[in-house]
Amino acid sequence: MKTKGVRTNKINIVTLGCSKNLVDSEVLFTQLKGNGMNVTHESKKDDANIVVINTCGFIDNAKEESINTILRYIDAKEAGIVDKVYVTGCLSHRYKDELEIEMPTVDAWFGTNELPRMLKTLRADYKHELVGERLLTTPAHYAYLKIAEGCDRPCSFCAIPLMRGGHVSRPMEELVTEAKSLARRGTKELILIAQDLTYYGLDLYKKRNLADLINRLSDVEGIDWIRLQYAYPSGFPLEVLDVMRDRPNVCNYLDMPLQTGSTELLKIMRRGITREKTEALIQTIRERIPNITLRTTLIVGHPGETEAMFEETYDFVERMRFDRLGVFTYSHEDDTHSFSMPDDIEADVKQARADELMEVQQGISQELNQHKVGQTYKVLFDRKEGGYFIGRTEGDSPEVDNEVLVPASQYVRLGDFANVRINRAEEFDLYGEVIA
Helix, strand or coil: CCCCCCCCCCEEEEECCCHHHHHHHHHHHHHHHHCCCCEEECCCCCCCCEEEEEECCCCHHHHHHHHHHHHHHHHHHHCCCCCEEEEEEHHHHHHHHHHHHHCCCCCEECCCCCHHHHHHHCCCCCCHHHCCCCCCCCCCCEEEEECEECCCCCCCCCCHHHHHCCCEECCHHHHHHHHHHHHHCCCCEEEEECCCHHHCCCCCCCCCCHHHHHHHHHCCCCCCEEEECCCCCCCCCCHHHHHHHHCCCEEEEEECCCECCCHHHHHHCCCCCCHHHHHHHHHHHHHHCCCCEEEEEEEECCCCCCHHHHHHHHHHHHHHCCCEEEEEECCCCCCCHHHHCCCCCCHHHHHHHHHHHHHHHHHHHHHHHHCCCCCEEEEEEEEEECCEEEEECCCCCCCCCCEEEEECCCCCCCCCEEEEEEEEECCCEEEEEECC
16 A cells, blocks of 8 residues: 655755845855755755745845746745745845735745744754854855945945845954865855945944955965955045055955946935045055956936936946946835935936946957957866856956856866966957966
């Protein structure tokens, strides 16, 4: 006589949004594994009966993707493919009450700071001995290191403080311990992330302590690259540049979201800086680190942005010649300061402005890349795709920046560095060959 089998629980974590969310998923992944549970991340199979969706609620497109993902797993639950659907992350934190009503078949909703409660629901214990330990979902040779949570900046358009709370730095000793643990397991590149790196230490040490932290991390044996992302321009601690200059394993790379090139719009955005001060900062950075790669992001279509303000931003991009640039169209977010202003710029106008900026940036990137032809760069290889090994230079962060492609006929080991001579350049990619 046949008996009905009991399905062993398997948990699949689905991550949406930014690298900060990815780190949160990795911490959850590590805690569940530490409890002896069968857990996977972004499983391609339909063999997990419990799904945890780590959502993003940053802008309209991200919210839509998160909602669509939740609905897909609700359908899977109703079809008997999964047993439980849990939702966490920024969207869940911000809209929990509304979502519970709209999606009653989701088994539980969790905020961004409710890891212990989520573990308890999943019948796992919060293991304090695993703090600072992380099982990576990225390739083992690079890892994001989140040095702080939340944000104290008053930017008019941003809902992050509503979802993540105020700025909270992680203790330096804890970060160094985590970096050492990652290095022992093969991590060669640390990518420092936070809502604002430059605020690091103000709460714990009563001063901006980013430079001291980078110095400590650069002493960790096995870490070849340390990369800085998400640095705010107002109050930027210039001593960071001294560390970047003096420490060979600190990448000459800085991601500094500037949002607009119009002083008037910067005031509306409550950014605490002017275009003139921004340009002076950029000049200082380039004088101190002449070969630095500068990445920025801009917003177009913010309430109050006139055509003249946009032209200022266009001119700003042309003159500053950023190495890397991304553009967002403004998203009208509930309860932000900007939400009190009319969102009266048409969607097609926003998109047209974004396209104009990316067109000028494409030309700048093409010119800058052409100057790299014939040069040799140290490249860290991430993956093999089609007929190429694909890697990055010191000036490129994973997922968002340029890539270096080497024909697969020249074998390289993934996760290793190699010297590559560039022989061809396109707008956003370089092609080359490995040299001895």
